[in-house]
Amino acid sequence: MDKKRTFAFLAHRVESWNALLDSKLFNHLHRNPRLHWFWVWMAPLYWAVSVISLFSKRGYETVDRFRFAGMESQTVLLRNYAWHFLFGGIRKAIKKRILQAVLSAQKENQVIGLGALTKAEWLTQGGQWIVDKLGDKLQASLVHGDTLTAAGILKMVDAVFKKYHLGGPVFITGATSKIGRAVVLILAKNQVFVKMYTKSEERFAAIKEAAGEKGRFIFKATSLKDGANCQLWLTGKSKPSGKKLLRAIPKGAVVLNFSVPNPLGENNRQPKPGVLAIEGGLLAYNPAATDLRFTMRLCPGLTYACHAGTAVHAYKGWDFHEVGRVELPLLKEVWQAAEEIGFFLPALPEVVAQVVKEPKPLWKKLADMPAGIAL
Numbered sequence: 001m002d003k004k005r006t007f008a009f010l011a012h013r014v015e016s017w018n019a020l021l022d023s024k025l026f027n028h029l030h031r032n033p034r035l036h037w038f039w040v041w042m043a044p045l046y047w048a049v050s051v052i053s054l055f056s057k058r059g060y061e062t063v064d065r066f067r068f069a070g071m072e073s074q075t076v077l078l079r080n081y082a083w084h085f086l087f088g089g090i091r092k093a094i095k096k097r098i099l100q101a102v103l104s105a106q107k108e109n110q111v112i113g114l115g116a117l118t119k120a121e122w123l124t125q126g127g128q129w130i131v132d133k134l135g136d137k138l139q140a141s142l143v144h145g146d147t148l149t150a151a152g153i154l155k156m157v158d159a160v161f162k163k164y165h166l167g168g169p170v171f172i173t174g175a176t177s178k179i180g181r182a183v184v185l186i187l188a189k190n191q192v193f194v195k196m197y198t199k200s201e202e203r204f205a206a207i208k209e210a211a212g213e214k215g216r217f218i219f220k221a222t223s224l225k226d227g228a229n230c231q232l233w234l235t236g237k238s239k240p241s242g243k244k245l246l247r248a249i250p251k252g253a254v255v256l257n258f259s260v261p262n263p264l265g266e267n268n269r270q271p272k273p274g275v276l277a278i279e280g281g282l283l284a285y286n287p288a289a290t291d292l293r294f295t296m297r298l299c300p301g302l303t304y305a306c307h308a309g310t311a312v313h314a315y316k317g318w319d320f321h322e323v324g325r326v327e328l329p330l331l332k333e334v335w336q337a338a339e340e341i342g343f344f345l346p347a348l349p350e351v352v353a354q355v356v357k358e359p360k361p362l363w364k365k366l367a368d369m370p371a372g373i374a375l
Helices: 016-022 033-055 082-086 088-105 121-137 146-164 178-189 201-210 212-217 242-248 305-316 328-340 361-366
Strands: 006-012 060-068 071-078 111-113 141-143 170-173 194-197 218-221 232-235 254-257 276-279 282-284 302-304
Touching (some): 006 088, 006 305, 016 033, 033 082, 071 088, 088 121, 111 305, 121 141, 141 305, 146 254, 146 305, 170 178, 178 212, 178 328, 212 218, 302 305
Parallel strands (some): 006 111, 111 141, 170 232
Antiparallel strands (some): 060 071
């Protein structure tokens, strides 16, 4: 197999203070983003940078070059911040920057990961818009990373079930997204009852039908209150969020998030008494095995699963675009490849003994939990 050995991860900055991350002086902010408040006195400077960046002639920049699993890689960031995307009038300019960044990145890379640039369907349609817009000009493979993200979440669900002795139905928001659909179908395949929180009867019906005979394990939830008897919540959408979401999550529950932004807030392991929150969109790696520096506000040794999915695509030498729905038959192969190049699940917290309750008899009656979640 002619394996591809170069890949780039294309993303954008989030908060305005992220402008500080360009300097090695502020590397500590990757490890602990909350320390940015120590530098709040520099706010006028980094806010000015975030505004000026809107008018930069070159709309992107390479912020890191590194090696991972024998592959050359780079991180490319748009000169755009999260707040830029709120203004419809500049979205056209942002999309133009994305096209320019892709064309530039493919000069050195055979695979380009899109990560957060696929989270909003209106932006790139999971990358499909880029494929259609560039046509024959596009020589690199585009990857949204959702396949490995879905596989990682399912592996994490399995680990959570076993470590915390959870049972019963799983409540999931963002259930009809690419990742959500894959997670729901695999859980149902493993005879786990799933409550899909969605207002779309059409999307719900399509997923239930795709489950075939296992569709009997899938139910539609029209209210957050429908999750009152669920010990495990999967949040795959930024809305509902905050207090509205927290009020509905029962005490003793574990929340596994894969939404960007996190609807419960960043760096919030215990958002309310009796509830444990875990970030499920991350994978771990050995930081000593790579010279990766720009970790995008994550501790060295952690990366986004969509980023890891880009590395897997390059490692496998695949030349197809991963821009559509998650293909379930690929989940196992993608996960195995991720393990081969050094990715693994982050450790689960040990504080749960004070948080998670024992399963109620009702959950035991609903279904005998499987020995493990098989991809």
